[in-house]
Amino acid sequence: MSEQHHIISYRKLIAVWAGLLFLTALTVWAARHQVGIGHVWISLAIAAAKGGLVIAVFMHMRYEGRLLRWLLFVALSVLAIFIGLTFFDVLYR
Amino acid sequence: MSVTLHRDYAGAKLGMWLFLFTELLLFGGLFLLYAAYLARYPQEFGAAGREMQLAFGTVNTVILITSSLLAAMAVTAIQRNRQQAAFRLLVGTILCALVFLGNKYLEWSIEIGRGIYPGSERLVAGPPGESVFYSLYYLTAGLHGLHVLIGGFFLALVAVRVRMGTIHAGDFVLLENGALYWHLVDLIWIFIFPLYYLIL
Numbered sequence: 001m002s003e004q005h006h007i008i009s010y011r012k013l014i015a016v017w018a019g020l021l022f023l024t025a026l027t028v029w030a031a032r033h034q035v036g037i038g039h040v041w042i043s044l045a046i047a048a049a050k051g052g053l054v055i056a057v058f059m060h061m062r063y064e065g066r067l068l069r070w071l072l073f074v075a076l077s078v079l080a081i082f083i084g085l086t087f088f089d090v091l092y093r
Numbered sequence: 094m095s096v097t098l099h100r101d102y103a104g105a106k107l108g109m110w111l112f113l114f115t116e117l118l119l120f121g122g123l124f125l126l127y128a129a130y131l132a133r134y135p136q137e138f139g140a141a142g143r144e145m146q147l148a149f150g151t152v153n154t155v156i157l158i159t160s161s162l163l164a165a166m167a168v169t170a171i172q173r174n175r176q177q178a179a180f181r182l183l184v185g186t187i188l189c190a191l192v193f194l195g196n197k198y199l200e201w202s203i204e205i206g207r208g209i210y211p212g213s214e215r216l217v218a219g220p221p222g223e224s225v226f227y228s229l230y231y232l233t234a235g236l237h238g239l240h241v242l243i244g245g246f247f248l249a250l251v252a253v254r255v256r257m258g259t260i261h262a263g264d265f266v267l268l269e270n271g272a273l274y275w276h277l278v279d280l281i282w283i284f285i286f287p288l289y290y291l292i293l
């Protein structure tokens with residue numbers, strides 16, 4: 001095969017794994033220490049950070065070309081537009 | 094007669110990613126429903142979320158993150174031409190999948206025992222927001238569980254082929270795509286966990 005494949009070292013993968021475990025502990029801690037529905041935003045922010053780590057390193061997106069990065073951007077934008085536009089309706093009824 | 098195998102690494106991976114985007118939108122629809130109903134029944138969602146078994150959710154999160162690490166390491170191992178290590182890492186990933194599903198079985202048994210399942214007498218008699226919460230929970234976690242099962246089978250197939258030597262450092266796109274699917278399963282759970290288990 002002619003393509004060059006980026007090899008991610010075990011050490012880097014384990015570092016990301018440790019980061020994900022830390023963020024999991026953080027999200028549980030945050031949920032237990034902040035009562036009320038407001039912490040859903042904190043939970044989502046932490047989940048987005050974890051998702052970003054998984055996509056970037058475990059799924060090799062950091063090392064992919066422009067095509068896949070743009071497609072990911074388009075897919076996530078479509079999802080955001082769906083949710084955003086739905087809330088224009090749901091919130092202002 | 095010799096047969097020339099056509100291989101298209103970039104195309105195979107692009108196809109996998111396109112499929113994963115449809116999966117994201119599938120689960121995205123369920124998260125959209127969750128968000129719309131959370132806006133309508135914040136108190137009931139809070140009350141229902143408090144009944145969820147946080148210990149099972151947290152343990153399963155750790156198990157899935159670890160299984161994702163093993164799958165990613167398997168890709169690195171095969172790229173470095175270490176078949177045996179790749180095989181063992183895949184077996185580890187599949188074992189994590191089995192433990193995850195075993196936990197799910199125990200968790201759901203306890204919940205069903207408490208009368209929490211779609212259409213149960215307790216939920217029908219209770220406030221509508223709570224039964225919506227649990228219906229969405231069973232639907233989303235059930236669909237996710239089905240993905241864990243499919244992903245586990247797919248990775249088992251890949252592991253057999255790694256063992257046979259038909260997946261190797263020169264041709265590992267099937268392993269890479271299997272790992273991608275597995276990471277998606279992990280990714281979805283990363284969002285299910287706080288939304289359903291941490292709405293305290």
